[in-house]
Amino acid sequence: MKYPAATLFDRRLLIVAGKGGVGKTTIACALGVVAAQLGKRTLIAEVDGAGRAAYLLGVQPGAIGEARPVRPSLSVMSVEGSAALAEYLEIILPVKRVLHAVVSSRLYQYFVAAAPGLKELMTIGKIWYEAERIDESTGNRLWDVVIMDAPATGHSLQYLGMPRAAHDVFRSGLVGRESQRLLDLLCDPERTAVNLVTTAEEMPVNETVEMYQRVRDELRMPLGHLFVNRTHHTTFDAATLDRLERQLPKLRDPDVRAAAAEAVNRMREEMGWSSINRTYLERLADEVRLPRSEVPFIFTEEFGVEQVRVVAAEIGASLIPAARRTHKHGRS
Amino acid sequence: MAGLDDILRAHRIIICAGSGGVGKTTTAASLAVHAALSGRRTMVMTIDPAKRLANALGVRAVGGIGSAVAVDEIPREMLSAMMLDQKGAWDQLVERHAPSAEVRDRILNNNFYRHLSQSFAGSQEYMAIEQLCELHDAGAYDLIVVDTPPTRHALDFLEAPQRLADFLDRRVVKWFVRPYFSASWATMRLVNRTVGFLFRRLEDATGISALVEVSEFFTSMSGLFEGFEPRVRRVYELLRSDETAFVLVASPEEQVLSEAEYFCRKVRDLHMSLRAVIFNRVHREMTRGRHAARAADIGQILRQLVPDEAQAASLAENFARYEILGRGDGLRIEAFRRLLPKDVAVLEVPNFNSDVHSVDGLRAMHPFLFAA
Numbered sequence: 001m002k003y004p005a006a007t008l009f010d011r012r013l014l015i016v017a018g019k020g021g022v023g024k025t026t027i028a029c030a031l032g033v034v035a036a037q038l039g040k041r042t043l044i045a046e047v048d049g050a051g052r053a054a055y056l057l058g059v060q061p062g063a064i065g066e067a068r069p070v071r072p073s074l075s076v077m078s079v080e081g082s083a084a085l086a087e088y089l090e091i092i093l094p095v096k097r098v099l100h101a102v103v104s105s106r107l108y109q110y111f112v113a114a115a116p117g118l119k120e121l122m123t124i125g126k127i128w129y130e131a132e133r134i135d136e137s138t139g140n141r142l143w144d145v146v147i148m149d150a151p152a153t154g155h156s157l158q159y160l161g162m163p164r165a166a167h168d169v170f171r172s173g174l175v176g177r178e179s180q181r182l183l184d185l186l187c188d189p190e191r192t193a194v195n196l197v198t199t200a201e202e203m204p205v206n207e208t209v210e211m212y213q214r215v216r217d218e219l220r221m222p223l224g225h226l227f228v229n230r231t232h233h234t235t236f237d238a239a240t241l242d243r244l245e246r247q248l249p250k251l252r253d254p255d256v257r258a259a260a261a262e263a264v265n266r267m268r269e270e271m272g273w274s275s276i277n278r279t280y281l282e283r284l285a286d287e288v289r290l291p292r293s294e295v296p297f298i299f300t301e302e303f304g305v306e307q308v309r310v311v312a313a314e315i316g317a318s319l320i321p322a323a324r325r326t327h328k329h330g331r332s
Numbered sequence: 333m334a335g336l337d338d339i340l341r342a343h344r345i346i347i348c349a350g351s352g353g354v355g356k357t358t359t360a361a362s363l364a365v366h367a368a369l370s371g372r373r374t375m376v377m378t379i380d381p382a383k384r385l386a387n388a389l390g391v392r393a394v395g396g397i398g399s400a401v402a403v404d405e406i407p408r409e410m411l412s413a414m415m416l417d418q419k420g421a422w423d424q425l426v427e428r429h430a431p432s433a434e435v436r437d438r439i440l441n442n443n444f445y446r447h448l449s450q451s452f453a454g455s456q457e458y459m460a461i462e463q464l465c466e467l468h469d470a471g472a473y474d475l476i477v478v479d480t481p482p483t484r485h486a487l488d489f490l491e492a493p494q495r496l497a498d499f500l501d502r503r504v505v506k507w508f509v510r511p512y513f514s515a516s517w518a519t520m521r522l523v524n525r526t527v528g529f530l531f532r533r534l535e536d537a538t539g540i541s542a543l544v545e546v547s548e549f550f551t552s553m554s555g556l557f558e559g560f561e562p563r564v565r566r567v568y569e570l571l572r573s574d575e576t577a578f579v580l581v582a583s584p585e586e587q588v589l590s591e592a593e594y595f596c597r598k599v600r601d602l603h604m605s606l607r608a609v610i611f612n613r614v615h616r617e618m619t620r621g622r623h624a625a626r627a628a629d630i631g632q633i634l635r636q637l638v639p640d641e642a643q644a645a646s647l648a649e650n651f652a653r654y655e656i657l658g659r660g661d662g663l664r665i666e667a668f669r670r671l672l673p674k675d676v677a678v679l680e681v682p683n684f685n686s687d688v689h690s691v692d693g694l695r696a697m698h699p700f701l702f703a704a
Contacts, residue, residue, distance in 0.1 A: 021353025021588070052587050098529065116448040152352050165447040172539030202382050202689075204353070234650070240643050247637055259630050260637060262618050263647050266654040269683065299653035301660035303586065 018197035020152035081119025193224025457492030617658030
C-alpha cells in the first residue's frame with residue numbers, strides 16, 4: 001500500500017472527494033499549492049462550486065470553464081456541466097451559426113435539462129480535456145496536474161460513475177467512444193488517483209469507508225491518498241482537569257470563577273474531540289488501506305488564504321520527503 | 333417573535349432543510365423528541381441517521397416505520413420514526429405507479445434505465461415529499477418532522493418536484509416517445525433544419541440502437557406518469573400551506589452561510605414560510621460578555637489554580653484558541669441575522685463534544701432550542 005509520496009504529484013489527475021462539509025475544497029487548494037511549489041503547472045478545478053476555491057486562493061473567480069491564474073504555476077477554474085457541454089459543442093461544431101441555432105433552441109434547452117447524466121458526463125469530459133490539453137505555443141501539455149474538487153460523496157459517485165454508465169448504454173456512437181477515452185484516463189493508476197477527505201467523526205468516516213469500497217469495487221478507479229482533516233490532539237491530563245474543576249467553587253469572585261470554569265469546559269471539549277478523533281482514526285486505519293495524512297484543526301476567526309497556506313505546509317511535510325522539498329523540480 | 337416551541341405547536345409539518353454536514357438529521361430528531369414530550373403524536377421522517385440514532389429512534393429497516401425506544405416521559409406511541417430509502421427511489425416510484433406488472437418490468441429491465449436511473453433528477457427528494465403527503469393525508473400524526481436528503485444545495489429539495497415534472501414534461505418526452513423510425517419523426521427532421529441537424533448529431537452520438545432504447549424507455553414512462561402534474565401541484569400546495577414551516581439548519585461556517593442566505597431568499601420567493609434558523613456547532617466568545625475583564629487575565633488565574641506551569645499555560649492557550657473560534661462564529665452569525673426578516677427565530681446550539689445519538693442526547697439540545 002505504499003508508494004513514494006512524491007509520485008502522487010506525478011499523476012495527471014488528482015480527484016479530491018468526501019462528505020459535504022469536511023473541507024474538500026480546502027484540501028484541494030492546499031494540494032494545488034504544494035504541487036505548484038514542486039514546479040508543476042497546476043489547475044484546480046472546482047466542480048459545481050460557488051467560487052470558494054478561488055476565494056481560498058485569494059483571487060476573484062473567473063468565468064465558468066476559464067482558468068484564472070493565481071500565480072505563474074497555479075490556476076483555478078469553476079466547472080459546470082451545461083457550460084462544459086456548450087464548450088464541447090463549440091469544438092465539434094465549427095460553424096458558429098449552426099452552433100448558435102442549436103444552443104438557443106428550446107428543444108436543446110429541454111434536452112440538456114432533462115437528459116439524465118449529461119451534465120455529469122460533460123463535467124468529467126471537461127476535466128479530461130484540461131488534463132490532456134496541449135499548449136499550442138509550446139507543444140507541451142498545458143497542465144502537469146489537474147486537481148478536481150469533486151462534489152459531496154453521493155454526487156461524486158454519480159459523476160465518476162457516469163463515463164462507465166454512458167459507455168455501457170451508448171456503446172457504438174460518439175458518446176460511447178468519448179466515454180471510453182474518459183474511462184481510460186480515470187482508471188489508469190499511472191495518471192489518476194482518487195483521494196479521499198474526511199474528518200475523524202462517525203458520519204464522515206462511515207461515508208468515507210463506503211466511498212473507498214465503491215471506488216475500489218464498483219468504479220474500479222485507482223485510489224490515492226486519505227486526508228484526515230481537522231484533527232484534535234490534546235494530551236492534557238484528565239486528572240489535573242478534574243482537580244481544577246473541584247477547586248472552582250472555592251473561587252469567590254464570580255467573574256474569575258466563570259472564566260476558570262470556561263477554561264475547564266473548553267479543555268473538556270478539546271479532550272472530547274481528541275478522543276473521538278482517536279477512535280475514528282483507528283477505524284480508518286483498519287478499514288481504509290491508503291497512505292494517510294492528518295491535518296490538524298486550525299483555530300482561526302476566519303478561514304482564508306493564510307489558513308490554506310498552513311494546511312499546504314502540513315500536507316507538503318507529510319507527502320514529500322524533506323530532500324525533495326528543498327529544491328524545485330521542473331518537468332521531467 | 334414566536335419561539336421554536338410556538339412554531340412547533342402552530343404547524344403540522346416541520347421541514348428541516350440545510351446543506352450537508354450541518355446536523356440536520358440530529359436536529360430533526362431533537363425537535364421530534366421535544367414535540368412528543370409536549371404531548372403531540374409525532375413522526376420523524378429521517379434520511380441517513382447514524383446507526384445509534386436509528387436504534388434510538390427504533391428504525392432498523394429502510395422504508396420501515398418504527399417506534400422510538402421508550403424513555404421515561406415519552407410513551408411509545410407518541411414518537412415514531414421512518415427511514416427513507418435513498419438508493420432505490422426511482423425503483424420505488426416505478427413500482428408504485430406502474431399501471432401493470434408488465435410495464436413495470438419493461439422499465440426496470442430497460443438498459444437505459446438500469447444504467448442511468450440514479451442520475452435522473454430529483455427522485456429522492458420527490459419520494460420524500462410524496463411520502464410526506466401520504467402521511468399527512470392519513471392524519472395519524474399531530475406533527476411530522478422531515479429531515480431532507482443531502483443535496484448539493486439546500487434548495488434542491490424545494491425544486492425537486494418541479495424538476496421531476498420537467499423531466500417528464502410532455503414537450504420533452506414527446507420527442508423521445510415517438511417510435512424512432514416513425515413517419516412523424518422523419519417529417520419533423522425534414523421540416524425543421526435545426527431539429528434535423530440535432531437528431532442527426534444525436535444519432536451519430538448515441539448509435540441508433542441506444543436511441544431505440546431511450547425511446548422505448550420514455551414510451552413506457554409516459555403512461556406511468558399520467559396525472560403526474562396534479563400530484564406535483566398538490567405537493568407544492570402542501571409545502572406552501574399554513575400547516576408547513578421550514579426550519580433552516582446551518583453552521584457558522586462561511587460557505588454554509590452563503591448558501592443559507594440564498595436559501596432564505598429563495599424560500600420566500602417560492603412563497604414558503606421560513607420560521608426559524610438553527611445554528612449547530614456554535615462556539616461562543618467569552619470576552620464580549622460581562623466576564624470580559626477576567627477572561628483577559630485567564631492565564632494568571634489558571635497559574636494560581638494549577639501548580640504545573642506547563643499545564644496552566646496549555647489550559648490558557650486552549651482557552652484563547654476557542655475564544656478565537658467564538659469570535660469568528662459570533663461575527664458571522666451576527667452578520668447573517670441582520671439579513672433575516674425579524675419574524676424568523678434564530679437559535680444557537682453549542683458544539684457538543686460527544687456524539688448526540690441517544691434520546692437523552694437529543695434532549696440535551698433542548699435547553700438551547702427551547703429556552704424561554
